[in-house]
Amino acid sequence: MTAPASGLWQRLANDRWVVGCGALLAALTVLALVGPALSPYSLETPDWRAMALPPTTQDAHWFGTDRLGRDLWLRTWHGTRISLLIGLLATAVSMLIGVTWGAIAGYVGGRVDALMMRFVDVLYSLPYVFFVIVLTVLFGRNLILIFLAIGAVGWLTMARIVRGQTLALRRRPFIEAAIAMGVPTWRIVARHVVPNVAGPVIVYATLTIPQMILFESFLSFLGLGVQEPLASLGNLIAAGAAEMEIAPWMLIVPAGVLVLLLGCCNFVGDGLRDALDPGSNR
Amino acid sequence: MLRLLARRLLGAIPTLFVVVTATFFLIRLAPGGPFDHDQGLLPEIHANFERAYGLDQPILVQYGRYLGGLLRGDFGPSFKYRDFTVTELIGAGLPISLGLGLTAIVCATLAGVLLGIAGALSHRHWADLGIRAFAVLGVAVPSFVIAPLLALAFGVYLGWVPVAGWEPGTLRDALLPVAALALPVAAFVARLMRGSLLEVLGSNFIRSARARGLSQWRIVVHHALRPALLPVVSYLGPATAAVLAGSLVVETIFGIPGMGRYLVQGAINRDYTLVMGMVIVFACLTLLFNLLVDLLYGWLDPRVRIAGTQR
Numbered sequence: 001m002t003a004p005a006s007g008l009w010q011r012l013a014n015d016r017w018v019v020g021c022g023a024l025l026a027a028l029t030v031l032a033l034v035g036p037a038l039s040p041y042s043l044e045t046p047d048w049r050a051m052a053l054p055p056t057t058q059d060a061h062w063f064g065t066d067r068l069g070r071d072l073w074l075r076t077w078h079g080t081r082i083s084l085l086i087g088l089l090a091t092a093v094s095m096l097i098g099v100t101w102g103a104i105a106g107y108v109g110g111r112v113d114a115l116m117m118r119f120v121d122v123l124y125s126l127p128y129v130f131f132v133i134v135l136t137v138l139f140g141r142n143l144i145l146i147f148l149a150i151g152a153v154g155w156l157t158m159a160r161i162v163r164g165q166t167l168a169l170r171r172r173p174f175i176e177a178a179i180a181m182g183v184p185t186w187r188i189v190a191r192h193v194v195p196n197v198a199g200p201v202i203v204y205a206t207l208t209i210p211q212m213i214l215f216e217s218f219l220s221f222l223g224l225g226v227q228e229p230l231a232s233l234g235n236l237i238a239a240g241a242a243e244m245e246i247a248p249w250m251l252i253v254p255a256g257v258l259v260l261l262l263g264c265c266n267f268v269g270d271g272l273r274d275a276l277d278p279g280s281n282r
Numbered sequence: 283m284l285r286l287l288a289r290r291l292l293g294a295i296p297t298l299f300v301v302v303t304a305t306f307f308l309i310r311l312a313p314g315g316p317f318d319h320d321q322g323l324l325p326e327i328h329a330n331f332e333r334a335y336g337l338d339q340p341i342l343v344q345y346g347r348y349l350g351g352l353l354r355g356d357f358g359p360s361f362k363y364r365d366f367t368v369t370e371l372i373g374a375g376l377p378i379s380l381g382l383g384l385t386a387i388v389c390a391t392l393a394g395v396l397l398g399i400a401g402a403l404s405h406r407h408w409a410d411l412g413i414r415a416f417a418v419l420g421v422a423v424p425s426f427v428i429a430p431l432l433a434l435a436f437g438v439y440l441g442w443v444p445v446a447g448w449e450p451g452t453l454r455d456a457l458l459p460v461a462a463l464a465l466p467v468a469a470f471v472a473r474l475m476r477g478s479l480l481e482v483l484g485s486n487f488i489r490s491a492r493a494r495g496l497s498q499w500r501i502v503v504h505h506a507l508r509p510a511l512l513p514v515v516s517y518l519g520p521a522t523a524a525v526l527a528g529s530l531v532v533e534t535i536f537g538i539p540g541m542g543r544y545l546v547q548g549a550i551n552r553d554y555t556l557v558m559g560m561v562i563v564f565a566c567l568t569l570l571f572n573l574l575v576d577l578l579y580g581w582l583d584p585r586v587r588i589a590g591t592q593r
Contacts, residue, residue: 054579122297128563129527130545134305134557137549139314214424221426221531222546234426241430241535245438263422 011275018271021153021264028261032084035077044229046070055249063253067243075231076254080261082232083196086147087265088261091205092211093151098158099201105159106166107185117163120156129153132215135281136224146225151217154208165197203273210265217258301565302352302558304406306345309554316361316552324384335361352499357470357562358555368559375541376563379533381468382456382540383525383582386463390521394468395514396473399502405480413472420469425528429462429535463528471514479510508582515578522571526564 012018032116039062046068049095055064055072063072105116132149169175170193213233219225220234228235240251317323317331332338336347351358357368401413436442436458443457468550482488483506491501541560548556 122300129523130561131305133530133545134549135308137546164480210422215589218424218426218527218531222534224546236432237427241433243568244434245429248434248438251430251434256433257382259419259422262424263418265419266421 012271015275018268018275021267021271024260024274025264025268026266028080028257029084032077032080036074036081039071039074041071041074044070054247055253064249066239067247068249072236072250072253075236076233076257079226079231079233079236079254081255082230083213083216083227083234083258083261086150086198087209089147090154090212091208091217092207093147094154095201095205096155096255097152098155099162099197102162102164103154103166103189103197107170107189107193108128108162109167109170113163117160118161120142120159125155129215129218131166131235132219133222133224136219139272146216146219150161150212150219153215158201158204158208161200162197165200168192169196194272199276203269203276206272210262210269213258213265214262233261286580287573287577294573296505298562298571300563302349302562303345305561306348307341307555309549309552310341312552316554335359348555352562357559360556362551362553362556368555371544371556372541372559372563375539375544379529379540379542380537380567381534382458382459382463382538383522385456386460386520386525387467389460390464390467391471391514391518394462394471395475395511397468397472397479398514399479399507401476402479402500403502405584410476412454413476417469417473417476420466421473421506423466425524426531426535427460428465428534429458432458432462433535438445449564450530453540455536459532459538462532462535463525466528467524470521474513474517475510478513482506482510505515512579512583515575515582517573518578519568519572523568526567533545 041061046065055062061071061073063076065071067077101116101120105113132153135149136145173190175192178192183191216225217232217234217237220232221238223235223238225234226232236254236259237251240247240249240254244251315332316335316338317328323331336344338349348358355369357372360366360368360371363371395418397413401410404410404413424539424556428474437444444455479502483502488501488506491505496505527542530542530545532538533540541563544556545564547553548560
């Protein structure tokens, strides 16, 4: 965990798979940001001359069009943008809750710790996916709620990891020194505990992003996440699955982008974990 | 062992109670009611409907009644499927969903463990690379992507199996749904198994077994397998949750009359009792599987067993 930063980058750069996936991830992000601007069409206006058109270089419909004549290049990259955004924001939410919860439980210890972690255990054993589904159906389907719902689900593992690390930190001399100097508890947690658990937290966060993207796509696939006319990879895949017999590209294009996105995120996360912790050679 | 079982079963009761209570009040908080979709209902008739289902009572009375019904095993009438009780709907759908889900989990675990062993034993060989690629791909390809792709490949292009449809007891109809549910889990299990077996094979007691001249086969089967299975077993809890969630999607795509479709449909229709019933069934399944996993874990790892009885 205490690897110097330069050594970390060196190890990451040596792993060809991680470098390749990182580059692919960067390319996908750039395409998600500028891709829509390259197309002469607009997100919602159909091209009446080209409905359910296969991918073609003519007419600049590079990924083809859907049944209503909307350009899939545009919609796919818009969807990727939303997926990335939700993945990042939901991860931030889950990190915020998880780190705070875990650090307090681990540092304060005793009965508070037992109570807080028991709460996490109970939530862990619940079928939260079903809760989130019920919630999103019942209380409208806005993006904010989706962020919160997804983020609220992801913090449990984070809390456990941070608590474990904090327990180990609590007996370290520099913490005892801080206690002896009369530093208030919240300040010790914020200034000494949290920065020292940053390594595992960052690793787990990079592995959380694809999970969150996956969960958002899952909700959108069910028709509960991002709503038409907005595009998300999930609802594009759902629309493509309905048309796959006559227009397979409508399924294959967004599915391919989602698979690339998730695969690269996972690879980079794994690589980062190995680089930070060379001992675990999974 | 029995005491552990009893304690865990008792421990599940408060969790279930929290689930029931939270869902009950959350649904009622949501805007809309079960009879809002009926066009042109006279206010009097609407009121009659509400009275017939006891919805005109104070919410605490409804809650009490619902709990009372639950204790007798009665989930109440469905508001949308008017001629059915929720118990009947669950009774019709649960066996199908459960059958598919269990088959998927068993297949996925077996395939994943075997692939993981093969990967670990052929470490750094091309077969190992292939298995690692499969494992990574499985993590990146969720059920709702695999399901339509499988249907496209094997149903539409190759025409080997029906694209969708369900006839009870036919293997052909179950093939694609089970594969779609099982593949992501199998991939993750393979990855876990490969990693943990490699770790175990590098440990001291394996080295001493090698020194005693035991064959590779005997070492793997008799010595390394059991400890290496532990991470796989603890993943089975989350795997169940993943398969249950996947079944929502897979049942829709393949047109399977399980109970997955009731959850989303029920919530959209504000079919209070149906949603409650679904959430309770899913919660029970999750809790039950977590319990089974813990028991299995104790059987595999004596340290856990001892810690469990001492407490």
